[in-house]
Amino acid sequence: MAYDAPADLSSGISACPACVAAPSAQRLAALQRPETARLILSLPTAHCAACMATVEGALKAHPGVHSARVNLTLKRVSVEAEAEVTAAQLADVLERVGYEAHELDAGLLSMTETDRQGREILMRLGVAFFSMMNIMLLSVAVWSGAEAATRDMFHWISALIAIPTVAFVGQPFFKSAWRALRVGRLGMDVPISLALILASSISLYETMHSGEKAYFDAAVMLAFFLLLGRYLDHRSRALARSAAEELAALEVPRAIVLQDGQEFLRPIAQVAKGDLVLVRPGGRMPVDGVVVQGTSEVDRGLLTGESLPAFAGPGLAVSAGEVNLTGPLTLRVTAAGRDSSLHRMADLVAVAESARNRYTTLAERAARIYSPLVHILSFSAFAFWLWKTGGDVRFAVNISAAVLIITCPCALGLAVPAVVTAASGKLFRKGVLIKNGTALERLAEVDVVVFDKTGTLTLGTPTPCNLESVSAQDQSVALALAKASSHPLAMALAGQISGAPAAVTDLREVPGYGIEGQLHGQTVRLGRAGWAGVEGLAQTATYLAITGQAPVAFTFTDQIRPGAEAAIAGLTLQGKRIKLVSGDTEAAVRAFAARVGIADWVAGALPAEKAAIVRGLADQGHKVLMVGDGLNDTAALAAAHVSISPAQALDAARVASDIVLLGRDLAAIADATRIARQATKRMVENFQISAAYNVIAVPLALMGAATPLAAALAMSLSSITVSLNALRLR
Amino acid sequence: MQILTVLIPVSLFLGFIGLVAFIWAMRTRQFDDPQGDASRILTKEYDDKPAP
Structure with a gap:
């Protein structure tokens, strides 16, 4: 088969052409490379040392494989092999030793593997930790009573370490604070930057004048704990993003175009209206079209939820996403790429997504109260002491700096990321991938669960x-x-x-x-x-x-589907209402609903009706969790408060959902809702803990009674308590 | 107190070694798969000295 290299890939494949053009080019280059190839497979069920040994051993035993290495954190295996070894063969090998494996697109993934942003934060975190420990060593000496020249020397050494550290480590905060200020907002980072800068400069000033109080340790500690929170946040996001890209890498959109009796494999973007496209048995329709030649059966399950294959012959209109079952079909393209029904559905989803992004998280609500409050407190402390002492600026600035440091959002900055990391790590090990940052909190509020049937509660594979x-x-x-x-x-x-x-x-x-x-x-x-x-x-x-x-x-x-009954039982036990909405015939849905024990079901629902049902429930004040896999579910998935789809679902459905199940098992859904509820509870607790610390420490600071020791204690204790509280998640 | 002029640089130097080691470990991607590395010590296959 001839393969004509594309001249222009920069349109049409994905919602973001710029992101996709580069990896596609790489991918195509990789396809043409003759020597050894690097293959990456996703291993959703690997979880232990024995798994790694089995997988690596099985792959290395396969002829043509040079090396294989499992990454357990990302649940992936990367394989160096001869060019003729295909990912499908390796997936078969792994299937035989008992592991589910999916091929991934190495070109797309290479982007996330070099996680530069994450390493940058980690680097700053290491530097902050080093400085914090060294300064703490000197500070302990000062707190335990170092006097005069010794104290000054210790302060000077601390300054020497702290000031370059704050300048280097604080950059992410300074940058984001500057961005916020330029658009006239007060984010969390404005008070943080202010505290860092004010604490360092006031301490330097005090050191130069042989003052008693220096807050170098507090400034660096502040930076350390906040960076820790930021790193955790970044990690859970990066993990979710890379796994989401992994899913996107599962399907490579190409079509076989017939031209003058010859077959060409082309990216979908290059297929035009009026072209002839060949779809082999077992292949998915890449475009919308009309059958001009061949007879076959098509599986419309993903689009309509029907479990019965439909007959296809010349003159029948087919839509992108349907699967051709028995005979080769030649299609006359009526719509491709952007215009195909698959893409129109994805566009609908994008509209609904933006609505969902308006959800305000607990952290945002906390920041909205916190930021102005801190500024007002600090500034009024400054004004009050300036008036009280009759114009002693040095003393007043000292107090307001102490207020800023003590009210530090260390605990606030850690409160949510620590819980999210603990929860999403726990869920990831169960094969549940949280794609969206606010999904956990939304999942916790759910009271109605709507299931799709074909492909979601069922595997989509028939048994006699x-x-x-x-x-x-x-x-x-x-x-x-x-x-x-x-x-x-x-x-x-x-x-x-x-x-x-x-x-x-x-x-x-x-x-x-x-x-x-x-x-x-x-x-x-x-x-x-x-x-x-x-x-x-x-x-x-x-x-x-x-x-x-x-x-x-x-x-x-x-x-x-394995675990479907367990999931339904678990959700019922949690007091959630369960509803089955399917596009399949009434007889099939009735029989199925009786089998799994769902009393509330709707059959023959069209995509728009599914979405309407979900919206209707939302209008009654319910928070709906939609679980679905097909194109016919996408609108409903997007309309729901939060949505889950299995990894085998169609691209558009996965894009529309907040949470993806990586394994085949559905039982994880009940775990997910339980853990989400717990996680939200922990977040609220964490906010309460840090508020409690502030209630004790802030009056002290306002009265001018706060010492650097008190600041350091309040900061580290509150940060450690919230982290430990996050780890209590079970 | 004179001893401080020696001890403080020494403690800083030791801390600095730790920092350099951390940066080296990060650059050589030893934090890419913490879970896998933790499990790997339990396997009996040694990848640096293959069995004869």
Whole structure:
């Protein structure tokens, strides 16, 4: 197959063309590189030393693999291998040793691997820690009674360490404070920067005049604890972002374009309206189009929630995202890229996203009270003491600096990040990925859970459910026919029927209809109802027709996703209302709802109706958690207060949701809501703890009774208490 | 008190070694996979000295 290198990739692939152009170029370059290749696979279920040894051992045993190394923190394995080794082969190898693995796009990931921002903060954190400890060493001597020249010398050494440190370490705060001031706002960083600068300069002034109080230790400690909070915050964000990109890297959008009878593999951005596109069996429609050639069946599950495959033949309109099941289809493109229904759906999501971003977090609410309060306190302390002492500026500035340091938002800065880190770390180990910073808090408020059926509560893979009522003879004929096809229903049958297949000859697959063969000179068929000569049933079924006999129906049910029942039971136990909203037929939904024990269900819901149901619940004052995987769910996912989708969901659905389940198991949903509730409780507790410290310390500072020792104690104790409180999360 | 002129630089120097070690460890990406490294010491396969 010819591969024509794209001239321009800078349009259309993603919502942000600039971000995507570079990695795509890299990706394409990597594809053409002949020698060793680096492959990255996601390992959502790896969790221990034995897992690492097994995975690395299995991969190294595979021919062509040079080295494999697991990163347990990111749950990934990177493999150096010969160019002919494909990620799909490696995923199979891992599947055999019992690990779920997905291919990732190395080009996209290389961007996040060199996490420069994170390392920069870590560097500053290390420098701050070094300075803090050294200054503390000297400060302890001063507090325990060093006098005169010794004290001055210790102060000078502290100044020598502290001032360059504050200048280097404080940069992120200074920068963001400056940005806030320029647009006329008072963020958290303005009082922080003010405290850092004021404390350092007043201490330097005191040192020069042999003063008793120097706050170098406090200034550096302030910087250290705040950087710690910032680093934790950054880490949980970076982890979420890289994993989100990982998911984006799962699907590489390309299409096979037919031109003058030749096939070209092209990025979707280069496919134009009117082109002919070939979709092989098992492939996903890359564009919207009309079938011009070929017959097949298409699985519209992801778009509509229907579990029954639909017949596709010339003249049928198909939408991007549907899966072609049996025969090759040639499409005339009616809309590609930006205009395709897939993208329009994604655009809808973007609109809803911006609405969700207006959610104010606990931290923001706290900062809104905190910032002005601190400034007012500090300034009024300054004014009061200036008046009281009759113009002693040095004393007044000292007091206001002490107020700024003591009210330091150390605990505030740590209160939320420490809890979020603890909670998201815990959830990540359970295979739950928090994509959005405010998702935890929103999840904690949920009281109604809306589930989609196909692909969410079910795996989307059918299993035959009436085999016992079919005679052994018919079963063996069906097995022989089913083995010849790659249709999902046929594969499910072939996997479940035991025994030897009948001697069926002349097997041939009729795309879009079924499989046909000859048995003792008679024609036997396995396939669609009409083709087998019967009236179709309401549920998913395939039909076996043997000439001279009444056709036999094999009915199927969708397999329940592991953990679905546990999740529903867990959520019910937590007192949440559960609702099932599906696009599938009423019969299928009714049967399924009875099986998993959901009393409240809606069948045949169109995408807009799903979103309307969610919005209706929201209007009644409910906070809705939507769990869904398909394109038909995206609008509902975006409309919900918070949303979850499995990793196997379609791109658009994952983009629309705040939380992604990395494994196959659904049970983690109940854990997630429980941990989210707990986390929010801890956050509130942390705010209360730091407020309590301030209630004791601030009056002392205002009265001028605060010593550097008191400041250091208040700061470190409050920071340590909130961190420990965050770790209590179970 | 004279001893302080020796001890303070010494303590600073020792602290500085720690800082340099930290920066080196960070630059060589030893903080990229803390969880994996913690588990790796439990495996019996030594990657620096492969079994003969």
